Amino acid sequence: MTKGKLFVISGPSGAGKGTICREILDEEKNLRLSVSMTTRSPRQGEENAVHYHFVSREGFEALIAEDGFMEYANVYGNFYGTPKKQVVDWMEQGINVILEIDVQGALQIKKNYPEGVFIFILPPSIEELKNRIMGRGSETEETMARRLGAALQEISCIDQYDYRVINEDLRAAIDRVRAIIKAEQCKINGEEVDRIIHRYKEDL
């Protein structure tokens, strides 16, 4: 059986990676979303095992100790991470896994799992990114400047990725990510080659 692939969808906050992932998960069979683990408290409307696996600090640290994360980070005192086991189990079963994550996390995953497929979602422009962040409200001029600076910093890591999708028109962006997922499943890998040749030979 062919193993599943890991698709890492990443990019600056506000680029639209969350929306794209949700739409693709709705449409694709044989594709599951990896749910992150965190020590922060659930917010209103957040469900355990859907939005996050909510765990205690002790639980999180125990998993760190047994090398149970593909990546993790401490953000302002809360831990966030991608548990390894579920992702690996799905891939072993031939199921493709999608992972929505910030750029820093993606680069950490790439170090440990370079055979993943790394997709960078770009906003059409910094101007448009600004509009989108403003649309969410709650930004002061200072935090806005910091966020745009961070976005630029993240975009400058794009050479570490395999694909880039500009999210100007959402429908077109979703189509592109779906095409990448489909195309990647047609990629030839050395291990499979022998199986293919063998199968047709037996057949003759």
Place this chain on the structure above:
Amino acid sequence: MTKGKLFVISGPSGAGKGTICREILDEEKNLRLSVSMTTRSPRQGEENAVHYHFVSREGFEALIAEDGFMEYANVYGNFYGTPKKQVVDWMEQGINVILEIDVQGALQIKKNYPEGVFIFILPPSIEELKNRIMGRGSETEETMARRLGAALQEISCIDQYDYRVINEDLRAAIDRVRAIIKAEQCKINGEEVDRIIHRYKEDL
């Protein structure tokens, strides 16, 4: 401007690469078919510059002499080849080019143009390939055995390709090739990276 890409669609005769190419060309904008050149005479219904560029032996040899082919071969006394100029011109204009070609020709192109995207169309089985070839009629038992042997020989070159698409269900196979063409246009290349980063920086 981004340069166009060369998509080489190849595989054993009877795998369905011709049908797949025709359908894709009908649907895709910004994609053109490279028309081969030959010294053989046009058959009933074949149009010059559509099915082939029909030229004299002298014309063909003159183009060989000026290194005007991406690949060419002499098959039972007739020359067949892929003229370089049209393909290169289109790519320079940002147009993607599709090339339907046998495995031997594809491998020759790969030597000269490894940055092409090489797609192998596979029949679902040798049994099914046999049925398809028989459906076309005009095969003796001996020529059939030779063709199936040749197909197997060609399939054993699949490790030279980037993608494989099994043509079991024609619609699904077309979808996959289209996905590959779309995904390849999202691939990140080093040259583009600097442009991207620069553009967003300017923007800030």
